[in-house]
Amino acid sequence: MKFADPFWLMDLLKGEEYFTKEELAMYDGTRKKELYLSVLGKVYDVSKGRQYYGPGESYHGFVGKDASKAFVTGDFSTGGLSDDVNTLHSSELEGLLHWVELYEKNYPYRGKLIGRFYKSNGSPTKYLEKIHERLAEGKQSEEIQKDLERRFPPCNLEWSAEKGKIVWCSNKSGGITRDWVGVPRKFFLNSGREFRCACIQPGSDVKHEYGYFVEYMDCPPDSDKCYLRYDED
Ligand code: HEM
Structure with a gap:
């Protein structure tokens, strides 16, 4: 330019x-x-x-x-x-x-x-x-980045001694107020190997130009809450 x-x-x-x-x-x-x-x-x-x-x-x-x-x-x-x-x-x-x-x-x-x-x-x-x-x-x-946060808002994160880490979605998670809750997915950006937890609307986990989504292991794909395995955070 x-x-x-x-x-x-x-x-x-x-x-x-x-x-x-x-x-x-x-x-x-x-x-x-x-x-x-x-x-x-x-x-x-x-x-x-x-x-x-x-x-x-x-x-x-x-x-x-x-x-x-x-x-x-x-x-x-x-x-x-x-x-x-x-x-x-x-x-x-x-x-x-x-x-x-x-x-x-x-x-x-x-x-x-x-x-x-x-x-x-x-x-x-x-x-x-x-x-x-x-x-x-x-x-x-x-x-x-702002647009991605709005479309795929960050999950809530919780930790407890008995259950370990939990990621979950609400209609306010990530500070993005919306009329849907969503389900947690690992969101990998194409630009790197790091991922963040994103709440997505079921059915929208298609690959797109900036990244792709991966389901959490042992977590039903339609659950709004996932208990993380020790190697998943
Ligand atoms: C990156 C670090 C900093 C830079 C580049 C910086 C730069 C400046 C500059 C250029 C001014 C004059 C502004 C003007 O002309 O109106 C100023 C004012 C001032 N700075 Fe800093 N500063 C820095 C960090 C700090 C820190 C850490 C403190 C406090 C511990 C501080 C306290 C102040 C105060 C009290 C004024 C006077 C403000 C006023 O009365 O309007 N500065 N600073």
């Missing part, structure tokens, strides 16, 4: 500047008195948050640079204050977008940092395009 920055026109209208790494480093509250930081290559003036970002304060490590990775990892060491977000999981990248939102909402936007995320003409680099692709893929797989 081709990257399109939905804010590019707004950014342009806001009169953005382009900063080199060295120029941005000047805005650390000592060399220049303003405090600027960059997140995913976008530069914000955080001077009004001097109590957090000023020299000697808790979040001073973020200023004068792009330390996007540390917003997610909480690693404020010199090595941790990095702009290399490639190793982050797509859910962590989403968390990073919340920080961008915070800066967008609370602090004046100043422009773009030339480097990892933006080229010298202000257009996004391949690196940033890839990050946006990963975010879009992450969103899509989240939606698939």
Whole structure:
């Protein structure tokens, strides 16, 4: 999918500047008195948050640079204050977008940092395009997971000393309120060997594009409760 920055026109209208790494480093509250930081290559003036970002304060490590990775990892060491977000999981990248939102909402936007995320003409680099692709893929797989949970809700799980583990279905199991109860099945996703217990409507245990269902051993296929054998969890 081709990257399109939905804010590019707004950014342009806001009169953005382009900063080199060295120029941005000047805005650390000592060399220049303003405090600027960059997140995913976008530069914000955080001077009004001097109590957090000023020299000697808790979040001073973020200023004068792009330390996007540390917003997610909480690693404020010199090595941790990095702009290399490639190793982050797509859910962590989403968390990073919340920080961008915070800066967008609370602090004046100043422009773009030339480097990892933006080229010298202000257009996004391949690196940033890839990050946006990963975010879009992450969103899509989240939606698939949600849809699967709705169609095949998780079972309730109980344990007792005499009977061991029991999985059972109710019309609220997995927090999915519905007008059917269902029967427990092992639900294997095609993507892995792991399974989870899913409540399915009898007769719907056909193989589908994301996975397949297996009955619990020694459990009648139409029972809404199964006692697990020791090797089945
Ligand atoms: C991943 C770890 C963390 C990151 C990246 C982080 C980052 C930040 C940033 C950037 C701010 C300034 C927000 C602004 O400009 O409005 C902030 C504020 C603050 N943080 Fe953290 N923080 C982290 C963990 C923590 C933890 C563990 C605590 C508490 C033990 C904490 C307590 C606070 C407090 C009290 C504020 C001030 C909030 C306010 O008054 O609005 N932070 N944090």
